[in-house]
Amino acid sequence: MSPFRRAPALLAGASLLCLLVGLLYLASQIRTIFSDQLKQEYAGLVLEAAERAESARAMVGVWQQQAGDGQAQTQAYRHARMELADRLKSLAALVNASPLAAPRMPASALTPDASLNGIDALLATIPPYWRAQRDADGADVRLRIAHVANVLIALAALLFCMLLTALGMYAKRNRQLAGESYEFEYAALHDSLTGLPNRRNLFAMLDEVAANLHAAPMSRKIAVLYVDLDGFKQVNDTLGHRVGDEFLIAVSRAFRESVRKVDVVARIGGDEFAVLIREYSTPDELAEIAQRLIACVVETDTEMGIGVVRASIGIASYPDLVSDYQRLVAAADDAMYHVKRGGKNGYAFAAQAD
Structure with missing residues (x-):
């Protein structure tokens, strides 16, 4: 001590x-x-x-x-x-x-x-x-x-x-506990490598956005873009996990800078990311965002001299394409796999629910 x-x-x-x-x-x-x-x-x-x-x-x-x-x-x-x-x-x-x-x-x-x-x-x-x-x-x-x-x-x-000393010690201890509590809460809701919100945090924000949407709909729509990095496993296998981690950190920063501050970029796990769009007007806006995200991956790959990493993106929106907002991430994931099966390095919208 x-x-x-x-x-x-x-x-x-x-x-x-x-x-x-x-x-x-x-x-x-x-x-x-x-x-x-x-x-x-x-x-x-x-x-x-x-x-x-x-x-x-x-x-x-x-x-x-x-x-x-x-x-x-x-x-x-x-x-x-x-x-x-x-x-x-x-x-x-x-x-x-x-x-x-x-x-x-x-x-x-x-x-x-x-x-x-x-x-x-x-x-x-x-x-x-x-x-x-x-x-x-x-x-x-x-x-x-x-x-x-x-x-x-x-x-x-x-x-x-x-008494003053005890109150001071108590206040200091409370501040320490509050800081530790905040650190624990932050660690539980964010990815330790990139600092982005994790899957748990993404779903919590999705619930919050959907609740606000239901309270005052006004024809508002939300969407999720599911991003998977094509060829990233090859980076870890050939160049090592250190280079792979540097790539994830760099592309995460690029993703965050390419969307609005109100939107949420989350790391789902491994080489998979999701972007929560809090509000949009037309599908063309979502397509433009997907193209920017793909460009971020290409630019990061080029800057690091890797040459193998690209991105496949699935897009799902609520309430026009998906009737249940809780299925947004799963629907976007399915659309992303459709892109992978079609040749990768592109984006696709989820099929409209019956």
Whole structure:
């Protein structure tokens, strides 16, 4: 396989690899974004718990100032200390359960009799740490979202390029298949040596011409001239098939140039040809065409210095001589053999059908 043919496959493989890497990167980034968002939410829970603990600590300070004024105030102070201890326990449950390397809360600070100074120091350090952690996670989320957006844009551009490449390859392949199909169809309908339509193509054109004739007759007539090269076998036997092929190519070109462009010159096989006349007026026109075809053979024979090749031609027309256009070729063939039996190198019309 040439480098040019490998290029689309290599491009497609590289594009798919880039797409896969990009998708894996997106998956990892999205997973990290979700993780950072969970960390933000966890930090928010810790900060809420710290705020509740700070509120409870403030209430303890209020009742501490009034604790000696009576039994009710003392009771309220003790209740505030217990509420503070509960808040600190809730805060400690969140802080100490965190997978992060956050400052842990000691168990000594969680009892109702814990030192208020120690609690104050503890509450002074926890919120700033978790607030900073929440802000860092938020910044990381925003940065990763920007990266995801950029990667998505790049992947969209890559997919668009891959689509254009695929469409281009598909269109190119279609053109190749269309070209191959045309070549196969052309080969099936034309003679490989001379390039003229073959027997199959001749009958297809005859059907087409007859259909048009039936659709709008207007006294139109069609005809087939069947040409057989007399003495051509001697050329192959004495001068070789190469010279014979050159003669067939040259006489085919001469036949084609001697008739109208609308008429069809076909090679039936071997040294036999047929000319489909799409429209004519009088038999004299057909006789003139036959004479030109005979002259083409003589001129080609003379130019190549062979001196033995001539032509016998049978003429059949529809609908005046042959009532069924599908028998035109066979009727012209019969008329050609009548010429051969009568001395060759001439032409004859088919007998009129009863």
